[in-house]
Amino acid sequence: MSIVVQKFGGTSVADAERISRAALRAVETKRAGHQVVMVVSARGKKTDELVSLASEITKKPRPREMDMLLSTGEQESCALMAMAVHELGEEAISLTGAQIGVKTDGSHTKARIISISTQRMKDALDAGQIVIAAGFQGVDENFDITTLGRGGSDTTAAALAAVLDAELCEIYTDVEGVFTTDPRVVADAAKVEQVSYDEMLELASLGAGVMHSRSIEFAKKYHVNLKVKPSYSNGPGTLIGPVPVAPAPMVTGVAFVRNEARVSLIDVPDQPGVMSEVFSRLSENKIPVDMVVQNVGVNGTADISFTVAEDDLEKALQVGDAATASLGGTVESLGNMSKVSVVGHGMQTHTGVAAQMFSILAEHDVNINMVTTSEIKISVLIDHDLCEKATRAIHSGFHLDRKETATPEIGVASPNIPRARTDRDATKLEEDIVSRLSGMEDTVVSDIYGDDSQARVTITQLPDTPGIAARIFAAVANGGILVDMIIQNAAQDGRAIISLTVPSDDVGQCIELLRTAAGDNPDVQFSFDQRIGKLSVVGIGLRSHTDVGARMFRTLADNSINVQMVNTSEIKVSVVVAAEEIDKALTALRGTFGVS
Numbered sequence: 001m002s003i004v005v006q007k008f009g010g011t012s013v014a015d016a017e018r019i020s021r022a023a024l025r026a027v028e029t030k031r032a033g034h035q036v037v038m039v040v041s042a043r044g045k046k047t048d049e050l051v052s053l054a055s056e057i058t059k060k061p062r063p064r065e066m067d068m069l070l071s072t073g074e075q076e077s078c079a080l081m082a083m084a085v086h087e088l089g090e091e092a093i094s095l096t097g098a099q100i101g102v103k104t105d106g107s108h109t110k111a112r113i114i115s116i117s118t119q120r121m122k123d124a125l126d127a128g129q130i131v132i133a134a135g136f137q138g139v140d141e142n143f144d145i146t147t148l149g150r151g152g153s154d155t156t157a158a159a160l161a162a163v164l165d166a167e168l169c170e171i172y173t174d175v176e177g178v179f180t181t182d183p184r185v186v187a188d189a190a191k192v193e194q195v196s197y198d199e200m201l202e203l204a205s206l207g208a209g210v211m212h213s214r215s216i217e218f219a220k221k222y223h224v225n226l227k228v229k230p231s232y233s234n235g236p237g238t239l240i241g242p243v244p245v246a247p248a249p250m251v252t253g254v255a256f257v258r259n260e261a262r263v264s265l266i267d268v269p270d271q272p273g274v275m276s277e278v279f280s281r282l283s284e285n286k287i288p289v290d291m292v293v294q295n296v297g298v299n300g301t302a303d304i305s306f307t308v309a310e311d312d313l314e315k316a317l318q319v320g321d322a323a324t325a326s327l328g329g330t331v332e333s334l335g336n337m338s339k340v341s342v343v344g345h346g347m348q349t350h351t352g353v354a355a356q357m358f359s360i361l362a363e364h365d366v367n368i369n370m371v372t373t374s375e376i377k378i379s380v381l382i383d384h385d386l387c388e389k390a391t392r393a394i395h396s397g398f399h400l401d402r403k404e405t406a407t408p409e410i411g412v413a414s415p416n417i418p419r420a421r422t423d424r425d426a427t428k429l430e431e432d433i434v435s436r437l438s439g440m441e442d443t444v445v446s447d448i449y450g451d452d453s454q455a456r457v458t459i460t461q462l463p464d465t466p467g468i469a470a471r472i473f474a475a476v477a478n479g480g481i482l483v484d485m486i487i488q489n490a491a492q493d494g495r496a497i498i499s500l501t502v503p504s505d506d507v508g509q510c511i512e513l514l515r516t517a518a519g520d521n522p523d524v525q526f527s528f529d530q531r532i533g534k535l536s537v538v539g540i541g542l543r544s545h546t547d548v549g550a551r552m553f554r555t556l557a558d559n560s561i562n563v564q565m566v567n568t569s570e571i572k573v574s575v576v577v578a579a580e581e582i583d584k585a586l587t588a589l590r591g592t593f594g595v596s
């Protein structure tokens, strides 16, 4: 008999009526011939209430006690849910994380799942019971209660679906499905029929709060079919699966993170080991790093900028101070920033998406502080107060609200993608690697490859004003040149630096287009390097595991390889190094991550 996992979020179990409605859904699913596992979150705003109750008692609650406290919210709702199922005449049993056997590591309030035992759940299901599991919680090796981080019930649901080999994992929530952006911010946002795991991983980690990004890691790693559905109606919801909807839209969604802060390490030595030093320290301090930018070195020094959650700024500054004390350079920071990102597979084959995004921002007078990209996303760092305005502008600028096919007004489709191969047989590789993992949430590095077909172009002394990036990228896109990596670092003295990589053969034409776009500004300078290579580490959960970047940079440093540019995303970390270092770097990195 097939197993269906149904997860109900806080709003969907907020009161007795909604609990009964959720129970009825599970009962109907069971009566239709399935075995049903429900995963429930704490009712309504219960978790927030518990957090603020604790803060009334102490400013620094111990994480172990926080987990004891927060886990009670889910325990309450799963017991109530069992009663509601009993009322409908079916058998059900409520189980806490410990009772199910959700084993986690001991990092309280952000624990990672190591294993889940299925016996008790299977016995209950075979005895005809609906299993009602408390989401968001587990136990460590000392049987201390742990929680998985805010929003973690989605992860419980996807993990249970994975270990039980469920036919489907349904995520019931308070919206019709996954939207093109947060419908609370853009009323015209449209529901998406289908998104790929990769798009959803990026969207979730870039701020789309409808799904916990770690739940998508599970779904991708263990091939779980996920559906996000409304709990208040029978709407069809959104399917999250291996492939995007066909044809892939240029932009699938816009996500934002309101509270970000930027840390810049200015004038650090441009030599092997610097990135490694910084990332190791960040990883040791368990500070998740978001955007990372390293500019091309000038006169032997380089600037490195990264963003962190505003709450982590103080800790990140301490790391920055410690790093510059040993390396040299100075630390600067900027709070009150937001990150807005566009995500979509279509940008792999079309030149105009970055240009379009930058020109929309320029039209709305939004200055871009930093830019990073991956194959399927572009993120910009902007002023916090402009976050919602920028999100709305980008959303309507790409015609997402009207559900039109987003045809950029800038750029051309590029059928011959001059790009290195993407994942090899990724599914097969991931399956092989998954079987060797010791913990369910370990990182999966499925592929490491090099690409020496790109050249780097750097533009310096650009005035740091809205519209500059738009002009530059419109010129390149209209020339039909597919830009791969884009980085813009924090401006110094009102002057910005932008680096991009383009196919090596296009570099002459690219510089010509850029010169024309720069017009008669005598300050702006261009340089290029055709002897570069791009190295990419591809996998799942690369950014949520802070040590992947650290291990990558440590490996390069140990082999005296200097890092010239960096781009990070949820599914890939890419660095630019000198072309002659590529083979050495590939061998070393494959050794580090155990990928053949």
Ligand SMILES: Nc1ncnc2c1ncn2[C@@H]1O[C@H](COP(=O)(O)OP(=O)(O)O)[C@@H](O)[C@H]1O
Binding pocket: 008, 009, 010, 011, 012, 041, 151, 172, 173, 174, 175, 177, 178, 179, 180, 181, 182, 183, 184, 207, 208, 209, 210, 211, 253
């Ligand atoms: N791209 C998006 N699509 C749908 N909802 C989104 C998106 N981005 C943010 N959201 C927000 O996520 C909310 C649902 O997530 P959450 O509040 O965690 O629900 P639950 O309590 O069911 O887990 C929606 O009400 C919506 O405002």
Ligand SMILES: N[C@@H](CC(=O)OP(=O)(O)O)C(=O)O
Binding pocket: 008, 009, 010, 011, 041, 042, 047, 048, 073, 135, 136, 149, 150, 151, 152, 153, 154
């Ligand atoms: N109750 C926890 C876990 C959770 O996932 O909740 P929800 O499904 O309502 O986002 C929280 O608020 O973080």
